[in-house]
Each structure stands twice: as C-alpha cells, then as structure tokens.
Amino acid sequence: MKMNGHRMAYLDNSATTQKPESVVRAICGYYGGCNANPHRGVYELSVKATKIYEDTRVKVQKFINAKSPAEIIFTKNATEALNLVAFSYGLHNVNAGDEILITITEHHSNLVTWQMVAKAKGATLNYIYLDADGNLSEKDIAEKLTSRTKILAVTQISNVLGLKNDIKTLAAQAHEVGAVIVADGAQSVPHIPVDVQDLDVDFLAFSAHKMLGPMGVGVLYGREKILENMPPFLSGGDMIEYVEEQDTTFAELPNKFEAGTQNVGGAAGLSAAIDYINSIGFSEIERIEKELTDYAIDELKKIPYVELYGCNSARDNKIGIITFNVKEVHPHDVATILDSEGVAIRAGHHCAQPLMNYLGQNSTCRASFYFYNTIDDVNRLIDAIKKVRTVMHLN
Amino acid sequence: MLEDIYTELIAEHSRATENRRQLPNATVKERGHNPSCGDDITLEMEISDGVIKDAAFIGQGCAISQASTDMMIELLRGKKVDDAKKLAELFINMIKGNITDDDALEPLDEAAALKNIANMPARVKCATLAWHTFLNAKDLELKP
Structure with missing residues (x-):
C-alpha cells in the first residue's frame, strides 16, 4: 500500500x-453465500448464518480460555462492552457512598463510563496514579482498593504508554475486598495471550478491529454467575423468552445481552482473524x-x-x-x-x-x-x- | 507540497509572541477547541463603536492553528466588526477550496499563505479554528 x-x-x-486477505474473504464469503438472519429462520441459509455466528463465539471462548460460550457476549466494540458493564452491572450494584477505582491511564471508554456511574449513583471515582517508571503506584493500590470499592476497572495495557498491568494480582486484590474487576483488553488481547480463568477477571472487553478483524464487532467476556444476575443492557428482538403486553422474560445467556440482529459478517471476519493470529x-x-x-x-x-x-x-x-x-x-x-x-x-x-x-x-x-x-x-x-x-x- | 504548508512565514507566525497575551480591557472572550486533536485557543478582543480596537489570544496547538490565529489577529485588528466577519468568511471559503482566485483572496493579506491547506483535509480544522472562534464569539456587537 x-x-x-x-x-x-x-x-x-x-x-x-x-x-489480512483471509479476513476480507471471510466477510465477503459470508455476505456472498451465507447471509441470512441468524437464530430466526428455519431454512438452511439461516442455519448456516447461525452456525458461523455461534462457531465464532466458541472460537473466542477458546481464544481467551473462558469456561463457557455463554460468557462471550458480542458487542459493537470494546467501548460498547464496557458500557454494557457500566449500565447493566455498575448502575445496579454501585450505591451512594461506594467507590469505583480506575487508573489514570484509562482510555475514555473505561473512564467516562465510570464517571457516569459514579455521578448517577452518588459514588466516588478514585484513581490509581503512576510511579516514576510509569507503572501503577503500589501505594495507591494499597490505599485506595478498600472494602468501599465495588468496581476496579483497569486496562491490561495502556494505549498510550504500552505498559502492561498485572491483572492477575489486581484481580486477587480486588476479590479480597469484595470488588469486581473489569479489564480493558483492547490493547492486550491482540498482542499477548490472555487467559480469563488464569487472570480470574470478572469482565474483559476487546475489539475485533485491533486484532486483524473488522470494525463493528467487539467482545465482552463476563463471569457467568455475574452475567446471570445482571439485567439486559439493550432490549428488543432475540433477547427475550416470552413477551406479553406488560411483561417480558429474558433469554438465557448470552442472548440476553444481544438484542437485535447481530453482526454475523463481522463475526465471520473475527473468526478468520483469530485463525490468522493462532497460525502465527x-x-x-x-x-x-x-x-x-x-x-x-x-x-x-x-x-x-x-x-x-x-x-x-x-x-x-x-x-x-x-x-x-x-x-x-x-x-x-x-x-x-x-x-x-x-x-x-x-x-x-x-x-x-x-x-x-x-x-x-x-x-x-x-x-x-x-x-x-x-x-x-x-x-x-x-x-x-x-x-x-x-x-x-x-x- | 510540505514546503507549501510549512513556509518560513507560517513558522514565524506560529512562534510569534506579541499577540499571545490577555487583554486588560477585553469586551469579548471566546474559547475555541478542536477536541479530537487538542488545539485550544482563547481569543480576546476589545471592541468599541463596532471596531476591533485590539485582539490577542492564549492557547496551544499545532503550528498551523497557532500561525492562523496569529495572522487572523493581525488582520482583524483595527477592522470594523462587519468587515472582519466578511474576512473570516472569505478565509473559511479559501480553506474549503470554494474560493481559489488570488485576486479575490488579496484582502486576507498574509493569511492567504494558508491557501494550500485546502489540499490537506486532515488539517482544515486546524487552519479554521481561530476564524470559527471569532465568528462564534458572542456579544461581538455589544457596546461596552
């Protein structure tokens, strides 16, 4: 070029x-030969589209070593994934007087979201600052991660400094005080192996387009037990079980969080991107x-x-x-x-x-x-x- | 191409200091900001009887935004507000590529040196920041 x-x-x-060409071909291949609305049609083409979409979910699950495909929610991008956590978990689990702890290195998507939750709920938003080398201050972590902390939201790799944070240790420290940990994996998942079970994170967000895949597809990993207790983020088609005039029951995971027709072509591209990364x-x-x-x-x-x-x-x-x-x-x-x-x-x-x-x-x-x-x-x-x-x- | 943009004239204006100050008797103060890149200026003007008696700015940004602001201040100082507005519109039309004729651009004086920015879509907002800030300023007509 x-x-x-x-x-x-x-x-x-x-x-x-x-x-890569393989990603572009996968997207073209989907729209050229497999395009139908997934999860809805009983005809062969819709079944094909559903298979591409759900196979990608399983591929993502294995890629980050999640326990179950139900823990993989497709979103538009990492930003939407973090917003899902903020709206669906944050607004329902953070209360007045609680604290949310983030780092000064966060991307606006993992920062403005928590400002919003803190303001809406009367909670306090605290920051972990950096030591002289640009790493997270151990002193700040020790002082600010307390029993008042309900959410620790931290990027695995800073998109400005490129420095890696020790998510595994932070997750253990967060759990010790009863907080959940939300990891922004937008800059890490494309570059280093990420194992959500090993890290023991509660949420992890990332975008396909930063890892060879197309724009418009992202992933939220969430611990199944936590996701189950969260209300839906967006409402509409495909996320329901029964809908009556005044009441609705919601679909099981992961569909509860995937309202409306999803980006199957994008998922096809993400699948090819993961194959490409794995091949290298x-x-x-x-x-x-x-x-x-x-x-x-x-x-x-x-x-x-x-x-x-x-x-x-x-x-x-x-x-x-x-x-x-x-x-x-x-x-x-x-x-x-x-x-x-x-x-x-x-x-x-x-x-x-x-x-x-x-x-x-x-x-x-x-x-x-x-x-x-x-x-x-x-x-x-x-x-x-x-x-x-x-x-x-x-x- | 690059030499047409980063001319000596523009480099000098981008680093000039005499218009970088606050005005003690400012009647108009307007902040202009390009959130995506961080160019951020505050334009101050002392206007009386419909004339811009003095103008100055504080702020930071790229060479193009800073040079453009400096040139605008020199051009508008002493002008009637109505004439200044016409000049700002002429400048914005030049950067948009709507007006290319050098004779038509003559009223812009040195600021016409930024004409080539019209060929650089990524930098258009840098060049026009100060001029939009001026046009957006409230109370331009206010009598002190």
Missing part, C-alpha cells in the same frame, strides 16, 4: 490494524513486537530532541506502543510531516486526556506496531522524525 508516493509504514496499529502464534507475535519496540526505543533515545514517555520501565513490561514528542514541534505537525514520508502515526490525546494532563502534555505522537511491521518501517519512522525540525525551520 502506498501513501503520498512512498511505500506505507503503517504504525497506527493501536488505533486499528490492517486486515503469540510467542512469535511477542518476539517480533519486542524486537521492533526495543530497536525503536534505542534509536529514538539517540535523537536528542525526542522526548519519550513510558520508556523507562523494564522492557519486558512493554508492548509495541511508543509515545513521544519532538521538542518545540506540535504532534500534529510531526504527524503531517511523517505522513508526507509515508509513515502513518497517531497524534493527539489518544482518548486519554486525564493521562495527558498527568504527563503534563497537551498531546503526543504515538507509533504502535503489530507483528507485520518490519525493522525497515522503524527506520523509516526514525528517518522521517529526523526531518521534522528542518521542515519546521528550527535547525
């Missing part, structure tokens, strides 16, 4: 990844991304006018997200100049404005890798960054 006359170095994978394997994905990240950090550290964020920490705690600024140049100008060299990065607040304030930055540049990136892509990034100050008449 070309961009501005150059072979494109696509380094905005934390925003969304490119799609997480050990290889992690090896490639670590090599790219280590090399990029080493090279960026050699440029005196580049400031890096979240790169002091031990390298094995970091996945392929590098956030930086070029001194005296606004990130949007950096991104425009890189674009002219065929290098695609993100500039802005990355949907994490409280973190930007905490870092003392208005916005930053972010380069993010996936396993299909190469050392050449990183060299292109470095070469383009070296042109920035000259273009801006600063040298």
